[in-house]
Amino acid sequence: MVSLEAFIALQTQAQARWRARGESAVPRIEVGMDSSNQHAGAAATLQAVRDTIQRLGLQVAVGAVGCSGMCWAEPIVVITHPGEPSVSYGPVTATAAPGLVEDVLLRGDRRPDLALGVTGDQPLEGIAPFSQQPYFQAQRRWLLERCGVVDPEDIDHYLATGGYRALDKALSSMTPEGVIKELLDANLTGRGGANFPAGRKWDFLRTATATPKYMLCNADEGDPGAFVNRILLESDPHLILEGMIIGGWVTGASLGFVYIRDEYPVSVERVERAVQQARASGLLGEHVLGSDFSFDIQVVRGAGAYVCGEETGLIASIQDYRGMPRIKPPFPAQSGVFYKPTNVNNVETYACVPGILNNGGAWFAGVGTERNKGTKLFSLSGRVNRTCIVEVDLGTSIRTLLESCGGGLGEGHTLKGIQQGGPLGGIIPATWLDTPLDPANFSSEGTIMGSGGLIFLDERDCVIDMCKWLLTFDQDESCARCTTCRVGSMRMVDIMERMTAGQGAEEDLETMRHLSGVMQNANCVHGQFIPGPFTSTYKWFREEFESHIQERRCPAKVCSAMVEYVVQPEALADGHAEQLVALCPVGAIVRDEGSATILQHRCVRCGLCAQAAPEAVRLNDIRSYEPAVREVR
Amino acid sequence: MPGQQPLAGLEGILREYQGRRGVLLEVFHRVQDAYGYVPPEAIEPIARALRMHAPTVYGTLTFYTEFRTAAPPRVLVNMCLGPTCHLRGAEAIRRILERRLQLDENGRSPDGAVGVHVVQCAGHCHVAPLAYLNGQVRGRLAMSDVVALAEEARFLAGGASA
Ligand SMILES: Cc1cc2nc3c(=O)[nH]c(=O)nc-3n(C[C@H](O)[C@H](O)[C@H](O)COP(=O)(O)O)c2cc1C
Ligand code: SF4
Ligand code: SF4
Ligand code: FES
Numbered sequence: 001m002v003s004l005e006a007f008i009a010l011q012t013q014a015q016a017r018w019r020a021r022g023e024s025a026v027p028r029i030e031v032g033m034d035s036s037n038q039h040a041g042a043a044a045t046l047q048a049v050r051d052t053i054q055r056l057g058l059q060v061a062v063g064a065v066g067c068s069g070m071c072w073a074e075p076i077v078v079i080t081h082p083g084e085p086s087v088s089y090g091p092v093t094a095t096a097a098p099g100l101v102e103d104v105l106l107r108g109d110r111r112p113d114l115a116l117g118v119t120g121d122q123p124l125e126g127i128a129p130f131s132q133q134p135y136f137q138a139q140r141r142w143l144l145e146r147c148g149v150v151d152p153e154d155i156d157h158y159l160a161t162g163g164y165r166a167l168d169k170a171l172s173s174m175t176p177e178g179v180i181k182e183l184l185d186a187n188l189t190g191r192g193g194a195n196f197p198a199g200r201k202w203d204f205l206r207t208a209t210a211t212p213k214y215m216l217c218n219a220d221e222g223d224p225g226a227f228v229n230r231i232l233l234e235s236d237p238h239l240i241l242e243g244m245i246i247g248g249w250v251t252g253a254s255l256g257f258v259y260i261r262d263e264y265p266v267s268v269e270r271v272e273r274a275v276q277q278a279r280a281s282g283l284l285g286e287h288v289l290g291s292d293f294s295f296d297i298q299v300v301r302g303a304g305a306y307v308c309g310e311e312t313g314l315i316a317s318i319q320d321y322r323g324m325p326r327i328k329p330p331f332p333a334q335s336g337v338f339y340k341p342t343n344v345n346n347v348e349t350y351a352c353v354p355g356i357l358n359n360g361g362a363w364f365a366g367v368g369t370e371r372n373k374g375t376k377l378f379s380l381s382g383r384v385n386r387t388c389i390v391e392v393d394l395g396t397s398i399r400t401l402l403e404s405c406g407g408g409l410g411e412g413h414t415l416k417g418i419q420q421g422g423p424l425g426g427i428i429p430a431t432w433l434d435t436p437l438d439p440a441n442f443s444s445e446g447t448i449m450g451s452g453g454l455i456f457l458d459e460r461d462c463v464i465d466m467c468k469w470l471l472t473f474d475q476d477e478s479c480a481r482c483t484t485c486r487v488g489s490m491r492m493v494d495i496m497e498r499m500t501a502g503q504g505a506e507e508d509l510e511t512m513r514h515l516s517g518v519m520q521n522a523n524c525v526h527g528q529f530i531p532g533p534f535t536s537t538y539k540w541f542r543e544e545f546e547s548h549i550q551e552r553r554c555p556a557k558v559c560s561a562m563v564e565y566v567v568q569p570e571a572l573a574d575g576h577a578e579q580l581v582a583l584c585p586v587g588a589i590v591r592d593e594g595s596a597t598i599l600q601h602r603c604v605r606c607g608l609c610a611q612a613a614p615e616a617v618r619l620n621d622i623r624s625y626e627p628a629v630r631e632v633r
Numbered sequence: 634m635p636g637q638q639p640l641a642g643l644e645g646i647l648r649e650y651q652g653r654r655g656v657l658l659e660v661f662h663r664v665q666d667a668y669g670y671v672p673p674e675a676i677e678p679i680a681r682a683l684r685m686h687a688p689t690v691y692g693t694l695t696f697y698t699e700f701r702t703a704a705p706p707r708v709l710v711n712m713c714l715g716p717t718c719h720l721r722g723a724e725a726i727r728r729i730l731e732r733r734l735q736l737d738e739n740g741r742s743p744d745g746a747v748g749v750h751v752v753q754c755a756g757h758c759h760v761a762p763l764a765y766l767n768g769q770v771r772g773r774l775a776m777s778d779v780v781a782l783a784e785e786a787r788f789l790a791g792g793a794s795a
Contacts, residue, residue, distance in 0.1 A: 071759035227756020303697035320657035322696035387759035604728035
């Protein structure tokens with residue numbers, strides 16, 4: 001293979017800078033500066049690091065990196081001494097940062113107490129290498145390779161670590177058909193939820209005759225609890241661009257769009273910067289890398305509508321219209337943006353492409369299950385100890401993710417279920433822990449694996465309440481084009497509202513099942529899948545419906561209209577009544593003959609009183625009380 | 634249209650977009666960044682610049698929850714009601730704010746200076762439950778922090794008790 005001259009020039013320059021960084025005699029401190037680090041206070045940490053260095057008059061290169069996926073340990077600070085592996089610390093708050101910098105750089109104290117791990121395979125003065133820690137051992141980080149390691153705002157970091165090599169390879173020594181063959185050999189399927197083979201989709205666009213053609217990257221990531229696209233957008237944006245540029249060349253598209261949800265402002269900024277850098281380096285624009293292929297990319301900022309994540313809604317949104325999905329066919333490859341042939345893929349799907357071209361389709365297909373190949377990103381949230389983002393082989397068990405990566409649940413808590421597949425997915429029971437994460441295992445049970453969000457629920461949580469939450473989201477986000485979806489989802493929410501207020505009736509379940517059938521006739525997948533949360537909760541947690549409907553009782557004591565906090569006067573220590581009265585944030589506790597009483601119509605069930613005086617305040621099922629004290633809000 | 638006084642600068646924004654397609658969301662974002670919301674008086678000029686029908690422009694505008702058609706409150710509290718925040722008490726937090734700030738059904742305090750809005754999960758669940766006070770994140774909110782958050786919102790709104 002003979003590389004393109006323009007590429008060799010870029011790569012050589014990038015590698016020289018990268019080497020200089022590695023060989024520098026000055027220590028480096030890098031702070032994670034993606035949005036999740038920033039939510040944990042990274043900007044203040046970075047400032048504290050800078051101030052400390054200045055105060056101590058140290059010679060240190062300060063920089064930024066992206067997110068490593070270890071959200072629970074943020075803000076993360078990476079310190080590298082010349083000639084040594086890098087040590088990551090976290091959480092390093094702005095208060096802890098000065099001490100850390102002083103200890104590590106001035107006193108030669110490695111601060112193992114704050115250390116997360118060290119790169120490479122060897123421990124460093126008592127700090128274990130990441131490669132021997134369960135969070136990393138469970139993973140295969142093909143896509144996340146650079147995340148948390150390089151500066152995502154510096155294209156040279158990407159180039160020096162193998163970036164744009166696949167584009168060069170495609171342009172210099174492959175044919176479009178050859179690229180598609182590799183994708184098909186890899187059996188790469190869409191990561192956005194629908195799991196359609198990417199190679200086939202690209203071939204539809206390649207063989208479409210109308211022009212211009214468009215490459216569309218779906219970065220709308222609307223599933224609450226899914227944040228796997230975000231890490232790539234913020235921490236390795238060029239990986240996505242490289243996949244898209246290759247796609248443009250293969251299919252004959254001239255323009256790409258990255259549609260990013262408005263809730264991801266850092267992603268918008270990072271991708272826009274990456275696009276500018278790629279243009280300045282000749283990787284985008286006229287004559288990409290000096291070839292006769294021209295391609296450009298535009299960033300589109302969404303505006304908060306979940307259904308715009310559906311590909312036809314996405315297209316309508318780009319075309320200045322309401323982001324309403326429409327009936328398919330025609331499919332985007334026939335009629336997409338501005339009614340021209342368009343390919344829509346998820347962020348993660350594009351991100352898989354460079355690796356496949358560099359290493360071959362067989363390499364990618366060497367990992368995964370019989371039916372689904374490669375690695376997949378997942379985000380763990382809910383009751384998990386360590387909120388995090390991971391990349392594992394398809395087929396890995398949920399248990400591995402929960403226990404090795406997520407550090408299990410809180411002490412003494414037991415898993416109840418997992419909300420999977422986004423708001424159109426469902427809630428699977430704890431018995432799924434050893435089920436391999438493979439889309440096929442979900443579809444065979446009538447649900448979906450989805451785009452990677454896993455929300456763990458424990459015994460404190462109510463699945464009926466969660467089901468109501470999901471349906472309420474779905475109803476809110478219905479584009480309202482078809483009555484089936486708009487009214488059907490409203491009816492479902494009404495019923496769930498009643499059920500969780502202790503007013504459910506046996507017929508309600510029948511109505512829900514009936515609606516689930518009717519909604520199969522909705523225009524788009526949004527409406528068709530809205531029954532998903534109900535169907536799966538009903539399938540796996542039927543007894544919970546029974547307790548809510550027949551016993552009018554919420555077993556987890558979550559559904560706030562079915563429980564009440566009550567003061568046990570005899571258990572209230574002297575003088576504590578005053579304190580409870582003062583404590584309640586909404587003035588629901590009043591003095592009552594030397595004790596205290598809770599005015600139920602004011603109480604918002606925040607639980608502060610029970611936390612403060614667990615022996616004296618009980619959380620009771622409402623049904624055990626006289627209806628007179630009941631005022632459901 | 635007469636009475637365009639609040640829209641000084643709009644022509645400047647629109648100049649870049651004359652006759653272009655696929656830019657409406659960007660125009661709305663630019664306008665909202667400039668004025669804090671998309672004023673109804675902006676619809677006609679936008680429609681003219683992009684050669685669209687005004688009702689279509691208006692239809693698109695109102696479809697998206699991020700675009701406001703009225704001026705935002707002086708103090709904006711955005712509360713995440715995403716799944717992890719929900720499990721960790723976001724609903725109770727919202728109701729405490731509702732009581733402490735005497736919010737109406739649109740989430741506004743009686744003097745209109747404080748507004749509490751609901752946002753969706755952006756994947757920062759490691760600091761759940763969370764709210765943004767004028768854009769600044771307040772994470773890992775304990776129930777006992779919420780009263781202080783309400784007080785702070787009121788203070789930023791001008792100190793006077795609502
Ligand atoms: C209501 C709804 C929301 C969706 N949201 C997203 C999304 O946020 N991101 C995404 O990639 N796909 C989303 N999809 C799936 C897209 O329609 C489409 O299948 C996907 O972007 C194709 O890319 P892939 O083949 O690479 O997965 C959504 C689908 C529906 C029905
Ligand atoms: S099914 Fe729902 S979301 Fe889809 S087009 Fe119909 S109303 Fe809109
Ligand atoms: S649960 Fe909260 S709102 Fe209700 S009485 Fe106790 S402290 Fe007050
Ligand atoms: S649920 Fe609130 S940040 Fe994810």
